[in-house]
Amino acid sequence: MSNSSIAKLNNHFPAENPGPELSLVPEAKFEPAGFWIRLLATAVDGMILNLIVFPIAFAVGFFIGLNSITENSDQVMNLIGYAIQFAVAIPYFLYFYTQRAATPGKLIFNLRVVNQTTGEYLSPKQIIARDIIGKFLGMVPFFGGFILAGFRKDKRALHDFIAGSVVVRKTSK
Numbered sequence: 001m002s003n004s005s006i007a008k009l010n011n012h013f014p015a016e017n018p019g020p021e022l023s024l025v026p027e028a029k030f031e032p033a034g035f036w037i038r039l040l041a042t043a044v045d046g047m048i049l050n051l052i053v054f055p056i057a058f059a060v061g062f063f064i065g066l067n068s069i070t071e072n073s074d075q076v077m078n079l080i081g082y083a084i085q086f087a088v089a090i091p092y093f094l095y096f097y098t099q100r101a102a103t104p105g106k107l108i109f110n111l112r113v114v115n116q117t118t119g120e121y122l123s124p125k126q127i128i129a130r131d132i133i134g135k136f137l138g139m140v141p142f143f144g145g146f147i148l149a150g151f152r153k154d155k156r157a158l159h160d161f162i163a164g165s166v167v168v169r170k171t172s173k
Contacts, residue, residue, distance in 0.1 A: 030168040033111045035150035038157075038167055044105030045092075053088050057081050093131045097122050110170040116156075117164060126163040134159025 061077050096103040101112040101121050113130075115122055122130065138145025138158040145158030160166055 029171050030112070031171055032153075032155035033109075033167040033169040034155055035147075037109050037111065037169065038149065038155075041103070041105035041109050041111055044108055045103045046105075048104055049085070049089060049092060052092075053081075053085050056088070057084050060084065090128075090132070093127055094124055097127045097131075098124065106167070111167055112170065113165055113167050115164060116160070116166040122163065122165055126165060130159045130163030130165055134162035137162070 057080070060080055064077055064080070093103065097113055098121060100107060101114055106113065113122060114120060115126065134145070134157075138148075149155050149157035149160070154166070156166060
């Protein structure tokens with residue numbers, strides 16, 4: 001993201017859907033969020049999602065174990081576990097990115113995920129492209145799509161390029 005894009009973002013942070021968190025003080029500025037702070041935010045989101053997914057998966061697994069519905073219960077349980085994760089993660093990301101421009105993990109670290117061109121909230125299409133397709137592709141090979149953010153000046157990862165997004169950090173410069 002160029003300096004002019006950051007300047008544009010600093011002058012136009014999501015005005016279309018300001019939400020309670022984004023009543024920013026005039027001196028607030030934004031800069032590309034670094035690799036490590038993004039990783040920490042992702043870890044927090046992972047913990048939150050697991051707190052939601054684990055009880056549901058446990059209950060479903062317990063039910064399947066009691067009923068032994070198939071000889072391949074382990075494979076069925078793995079498939080159901082992935083389906084539960086997917087079913088929880090999609091609404092989680094859609095809700096938080098469309099309402100707050102950040103997930104709880106990102107909010108803790110003053111990060112926002114916005115449209116790279118306009119600085120506005122991501123559309124649902126961009127969120128799906130970023131968090132489902134882009135992150136899946138970013139894992140192959142060896143999480144290279146994620147590591148990319150650590151080596152780029154604009155700190156964008158593969159999923160950011162796919163969705164046309166940028167993760168910024170609110171500073172008070």
